[in-house]
Amino acid sequence: MHPMDALGDPVRRRLVELLADGQRPAGDLAAAVGAEFGISQPATSRHLRVLRESGLVEAQARGPVRLYTVRPEPLDDIAGWVDDVRRFWASRLDALETEIARGRRQDVDRPEPRTDGGHR
Numbered sequence: 001m002h003p004m005d006a007l008g009d010p011v012r013r014r015l016v017e018l019l020a021d022g023q024r025p026a027g028d029l030a031a032a033v034g035a036e037f038g039i040s041q042p043a044t045s046r047h048l049r050v051l052r053e054s055g056l057v058e059a060q061a062r063g064p065v066r067l068y069t070v071r072p073e074p075l076d077d078i079a080g081w082v083d084d085v086r087r088f089w090a091s092r093l094d095a096l097e098t099e100i101a102r103g104r105r106q107d108v109d110r111p112e113p114r115t116d117g118g119h120r
Contacts (some may be wrong), residue, residue, distance in 0.1 A: 003074035006054035006083075011037050011047050016056060017071045026059075026066045 007013050011033055018024060018032055039047075048068060051057040055074045060067045071115040 001050060001055045003054045003056050005079055006050050006056055007078075009047065011039065011044075011052075012051055012056075015044075015047060015051060015068075016075075019057060019068055023067050023069045026068060029068060058079060 003036075007016065014033055015029055015037065018029055026045070026048060030041040032048060033039060033047070034041065035045050040093065048057065048059070052059060057068050058071055060069075
């Protein structure tokens with residue numbers, strides 16, 4: 001699954017947010033999203049598996065504990081895509097802003113239409 005597809009789910013987005021501060025044990029993650037979203041530990045494990053398979057997180061086993069961390073590379077790729085889209089639209093929105101400003105200037109330069117039927 002593509003990382004952006006994996007982040008389409010609010011539980012998975014929240015898991016990535018929780019990992020933004022650093023490595024966390026699976027049990028802590030399950031407790032946090034379980035309380036917030038009302039999902040079970042096995043459901044959280046499935047979400048973590050999707051995040052692992054998409055490359056967004058990695059896990060290390062330390063004895064009975066599995067520690068999760070965010071992998072920055074997929075997030076950098078997503079940020080690059082967002083920047084490209086933003087640049088594409090920014091130039092078009094700048095052009096639209098220029099045209100709107102031109103239209104306003106032309107309206108100011110035009111004389112007001114007479115409402116008295118042309119008689120003084």
